[in-house]
Amino acid sequence: MENIGALALLLAFCIAIYAVVGSVTGKLKRNPFLVISAERAVYGVSFLVTLGAGILVSALLTGDFRFVYVAEESNRAMPAIYKFTAWWGGQAGSLLLWSWLLSTYAAVVVFTNRRKHRDFMPYVVAVLATVQAFFLILNCFVVSPFKMLALEKAITAVPDGNGLNPLLQYPAMAIHPPMLYLGYVGFAVPFAFAVGSLITRQPGDGWIHTTRRWTMVTWLFQSCGIVLGAAWAYHVLGWGGYWAWDPVENASLLPWLAGTAFLHSVMMQEKKGMMKVWNIVLVSATFFLCILGTFLTRSGIVNSVHAFAQGSIGKYFVAFMAVGLAATIYLIIDRLDYLKSEAQLEAVISRESSFLFNNLVLLASCFAVLWGTLFPVLSEKFSGEKISLDSAWFNRLMIPIGLFLLLLTGLGPLFAWRRTSSESLRRNFMWPGIASLVLVGALLAAGIHNFYALISFGFCLFVAITIFLEFFKGAKQIAQKSQINFAHAVIELTYRNTRRYGGYLVHMGIVLMFIGFTGAAFNQSRVDEMKAGDSVTLGAYQLTAKATHEGENANYLWQSASVAVSKNGEFLGVLEPEERVYKASRQPTHEVALRIRLNEDLYLNFAGMNGDRAVIQSYIFPLVSWIWIGALVLIFGTLVALVPSKVKREYARTQVVGITKKHATVEK
C-alpha cells in the first residue's frame, strides 16, 4: 500500500508539472486540446492526491505501525476520531493535507469555470498547478508521509505508536488545523485568478466577481480557524489565555489581516474603479502570507509552542516565496498601465477615504505583526544578536490599532461616497455619539479608570448603535411601505442587499468580540496550595478544596481535585479540574474546569500535587464568552453576505465584455 501511496504522489507531481506546461503552451500556441488536457490533468492530480491521502488515513485508522508517520502520531488506544485527525498531527501529514485541499480546490475551480473565462483560465490552472507542484515536491521528496520503519533493509513495525500529541486530542483542535488550512489554501484561488487576469490584460473586474464568494468563504474558514485556535488555547492549554502573540498565532493572523483589507478594498474597485493595483498587491500579499504562515508553522524557524518540526523544509519555502514574489512583482510593474484608476479621492470624510484608512491601518498592523514575529530572525541577521519581542510590545501597538479599526467600523459604512455633508454626519452620529459619551461617563463614575477599556466600551456602544439604527431605519421604511410587521421587514431588508446587511452583522460580531477582548483588562488570578478543607477568596468567589481523586483508562492516567465554589455565601457547585498523563507519550495535560457565565468565567487549573497539597490556579476572566458569541455572529453575518441578494444590483461600469465569446471554440 505504501508503494501505491508514494507512487500516487509522485505521479501527481508529474501530472501537475504537465498541467503547468500544457496549459501555458496550449494558450500560447492556441491549441485548445492542450488546454483541455491540462484541465483534465488537474482532475487527475486531485484523484491521485486523494488516493495518497486515503492510503495514509487508512494506515492511521488501522494502525499500520510500519509507517514512520503512523508510529509517531497514532497509537492503538486512541479513539478513532483522533486516529483520523492524526492526519494533520505531524509535519508530513499536514503538508499532505495542504496538497489535498489545494488539489480539491483546483478541481472545483476548473469544474465550475469550465465554460467561463476561457481566455485566462489556462493561466489560472497554471498558477494553481505550480503551487500544487511545489507542495508535491515537499510531499514526495522532502517530508514523505510514506517513510517506513526499517531494520537494516527489511521493513519492520513497532508494536504500538507514540500517539497523537495529547494537547491535540480535543474536539476544537481536531477541526482547528483543517479550518485554518482551508483558509490558507483557499487564497491560492483568488490569487491565481488575479494573476491570470493580469497576464491576459483583462478589461474590467472579472477576476474579482468570480472570486468574491471564494474569498469570503476562505476568509470565513480562516476566521473560524483562528477563533477555534483561541478557544483551544483557552480551554486546553491551561494558562488561562486565548492569545499570546505566539509566532504561529501571528502566522494565522497575518493573512487574515491582509485578507480583511482585500475584502474591503475590492468594493472600491467594484463601485468606483479605484485601487486596482492595490487589490492585486493585496491578494498577492495575502497568498504569500498564507505560504509564509505554513512555513512558520512547519519549519520551526521561530521558537513557538507549535513549532514541533525543525527541519529541512525551510529552504524550499524560502526559494518558492522568493521566486513567486519576484514573478508577481515583475508582472504587476509590467502591467501597471492596465490598472489605471478610474476615479479620484475627493474628500477626507467620504466612504472612499474610510476604505483607504481601513486598508492603511490593517496593512500597518499586518506589517507590525510580521515585524514582531520575524524580529528574532531579522535581528540575528543584521546585528548578530537574536532578540525577541514580548507580548507587551504587540499589545502596545495592536490595542490602539484595533480601537481605531473599531471606530472606522462604525464610521465608514455611514459616510457617503465621494463626500459627506455635515448635515448627514450630524443625523447619523449625534445619538450614537451622545450615548457612548454617557456610557463612558457612567463607567468612570462606577470606578473604571482603565483608559483603553473606557475607549473600547465607548466605541463598542457607538458602533453597535449605528448598526442598529441602520437596520431600524431601513426596516421601518419597508414595514410602512409594504404593510408587513417589523421582524419580517428586517429579514426583507437584509435579503434585498445581503452584502451590505451581512457586512453589518459581521461588524456586529467584531464589536461583541471587542467587548470580550476588553474584559481582559479586568482579569484576576491567584495560585494556592490547598489541603482538603482549605479555603481562599478570589473576587466574589470562595473556593474550598474538598478532595482529590485519581484513576486511569486505556489512554491516560488522571488525577483531579474537587473544589467547592460559592459566591457571597451561596453555594454554586463543585468544579473538578483534572491533570492527565497520557500513557503512549507520557505527557501530562491539564483539563481546566470552568464556570462559564456571560459576565465572567471562573477558571480553575489543577497544576499537580506538592506533597499532600493540591496546587490550584484560579482565574476570573470577565466577558470572555462574548468573544465566542461574537465569533458566531461573525460567521452568521458572513453566511448572510454569501446569500445572493433578492435585488440584483447592477453597476454600469463593472461589465466584463466579450470574454466568453472570443475563445468559445475551446470547449468543442
Next chain:
Amino acid sequence: MKKYGKFAALIVIIVGTLIWLATAGIQNNQTYYKTISELGQLGDQAYTKRLRVGGDVGAGSIVRKGNIVEFMLVQEKRNLKVFYDGTDPLPDTFRDGAQALADGRMGRDGIFHANKIQAKCASKYEAKPGGKPAVAPVYNNKASL
C-alpha cells in the same frame, strides 16, 4: 492639491504614531537569546538585560518549593540553575529531558530567575524506553524509483 495634503497629513500622523509606539521603550520588550556558555562571558550586562536561555531540563532536577519551581538547564554539558517564579502555569510539555526555553533575568547569586518557560518534547523515539534502538526511518526506495 489641497485635499491630497489633508490625506498626506493624516497618513503621516497615523504612520508616525505607530512607528513611535513600535520604537519607544522597545528596550523593555526585548529579550536576548543566549547560550549558557555565552552567559558567563557577558559580564555585567548579564544582570541588566532580559535573557532567554535554552537547553534540556536535567533529569530529575525539577523541584517544587512553594510557588517556585527549581530545575537545572543543561546545554553542551554546562549547567544553569533556574528558579521559575512566574504566574503562568508551566506548560504540559515541561518535564525531565524536554527542551526548554527560560525567559528572565540572571541573578547576582548565579541563579537564573525565569518568569516564563516554554518547552518542547524531546524527539519522541529517543525518549521511549524499550523501543528498538536499531529501528530507523528510511525512504521506501521501491516507490521512488
